[in-house]
Amino acid sequence: xxxxxxxxxxxxxxxxxxxxxxxxxxxxxxxxxxxxxxxxxxxxxxxxxxxxxxxxxxxxxxxxxxxxxxxxxxxxxxxxxxxxxxxxxxxxxxxxxxxxxxxxxxxxxxxxxxxxxxxxxxxxxxxxxxxxxxxxxxxxxxxxxxxxxxxxxxxxxxxxxxxxxxxxxxxxxxxxxxxxxxxxxxxxxxxxxxxxxxxxxxxxxxxxxxxxxxxxxxxxxxxxxxxxxxxxxxxxxxxxxxxxxxxxxxxxxxxxxxxxxxxxxxxxxxxxxxxxxxxxxxxxxxxxxxxxxxxxxxxxxxxxxxxxxxxxxxxxxxxxxxxxxxxxxxxxxxxxxxxxxxxxxxxxxxxxxxxxxxxxxxxxxxxxxxxxxxxxxxxxxxxxxxxxxxxxxxxxxxxxxxxxxxxxxxxxxxxxxxxxxxxxxxxxxxxxxxxxxxxxxxxxxxxxxxxxxxxx
Numbered sequence: 001x002x003x004x005x006x007x008x009x010x011x012x013x014x015x016x017x018x019x020x021x022x023x024x025x026x027x028x029x030x031x032x033x034x035x036x037x038x039x040x041x042x043x044x045x046x047x048x049x050x051x052x053x054x055x056x057x058x059x060x061x062x063x064x065x066x067x068x069x070x071x072x073x074x075x076x077x078x079x080x081x082x083x084x085x086x087x088x089x090x091x092x093x094x095x096x097x098x099x100x101x102x103x104x105x106x107x108x109x110x111x112x113x114x115x116x117x118x119x120x121x122x123x124x125x126x127x128x129x130x131x132x133x134x135x136x137x138x139x140x141x142x143x144x145x146x147x148x149x150x151x152x153x154x155x156x157x158x159x160x161x162x163x164x165x166x167x168x169x170x171x172x173x174x175x176x177x178x179x180x181x182x183x184x185x186x187x188x189x190x191x192x193x194x195x196x197x198x199x200x201x202x203x204x205x206x207x208x209x210x211x212x213x214x215x216x217x218x219x220x221x222x223x224x225x226x227x228x229x230x231x232x233x234x235x236x237x238x239x240x241x242x243x244x245x246x247x248x249x250x251x252x253x254x255x256x257x258x259x260x261x262x263x264x265x266x267x268x269x270x271x272x273x274x275x276x277x278x279x280x281x282x283x284x285x286x287x288x289x290x291x292x293x294x295x296x297x298x299x300x301x302x303x304x305x306x307x308x309x310x311x312x313x314x315x316x317x318x319x320x321x322x323x324x325x326x327x328x329x330x331x332x333x334x335x336x337x338x339x340x341x342x343x344x345x346x347x348x349x350x351x352x353x354x355x356x357x358x359x360x361x362x363x364x365x366x367x368x369x370x371x372x373x374x375x376x377x378x379x380x381x382x383x384x385x386x387x388x389x390x391x392x393x394x395x396x397x398x399x400x401x402x403x404x405x406x407x408x409x410x411x412x413x414x415x416x417x418x419x420x421x422x423x424x425x426x427x428x429x430x431x432x433x434x435x436x437x438x439x440x441x442x443x444x445x446x447x448x449x450x451x452x453x454x455x456x
Contacts, residue, residue, distance in 0.1 A: 202312025210357020279306025
């Protein structure tokens, strides 16, 4: 539409000229619309993993009297961690720690410069994701922070107070998840500097949550009736739907970790699909040989084990490596879930440690074997833009046997810190308000006692 008044036209031209010459706008980042669209999609996919994916996966595996309490855990954690991530979690994980905490402590925890998302505007970017708005990157990482503590719930299903759950998950999110995320992905994290490879969360998410789940199971003790009552899943259809949603959502988890719509995201997606299918089959066939029948619970547990194991490796390996990692995860996690926990006598109710802890360890170590330079080649420094050189991501197959030791170092650091911190948090909460529901509540079911509702 044309401006009829010549004075208005002159003002419009002047305004456009001023805006074009504005230094502030000239310095605005040039966002890539394709990258941004893919990361918006990936963010929704990862959130789908927790609600409804994990909620249904875990909810179907408990008894009917505890199903509402179980799905409530995933939903409440989603709400709680969202708020904590905005207030302090993102700042502790993804800002540079050195300016506030100094060179030494800054390698272990991020700074406080972005508390309440301070400074995050329409045009702001995180240095780790320069082609998308920081608001998108922050929300994407938020979905990782949400699912990690939710995974822990599988280890203590049927027996934790809801009030204790909220306190534990809130403290664990801030004191454990955010620091470990900073170690591995933060701009000055010490595991990042050491060269530990974790593409999408093998250490940060799965080993971290898995060992925390094991500590929870040990501290809280076994479920009432274990070994004497029927504790079989009440609805495996729900669990299969949940596992299917996890599988679909995991493409956002792994391929989204490229933080771009590029070839690396494509290879990560392919690796994810291959490893998941291989692990599901591996668990199914091992169970078939050992017990005479392939179960629905077995194949979906195997698929999740494959998703877990390929997570740290997804952006570093070729399809053959993904296949090998999937098979190893299916067999290893089956052994852990059916033999290891009975050998040591702990009650990891829904195999949070058996699948996520063990699967994460398998995947993290095998990343050191199968990471290929062909997938992530070296990028030379660019003096014109002051861009630092990026080393190739190589494992044993490319002649870098030392990467296996580096991966083991990352695994060990995560296991030790998460286990100790989780134990301390649990003990403090137990002293303050108690962790476990009363015997009568556990016997009659958590749904009615904790939430005043039942599944008809």
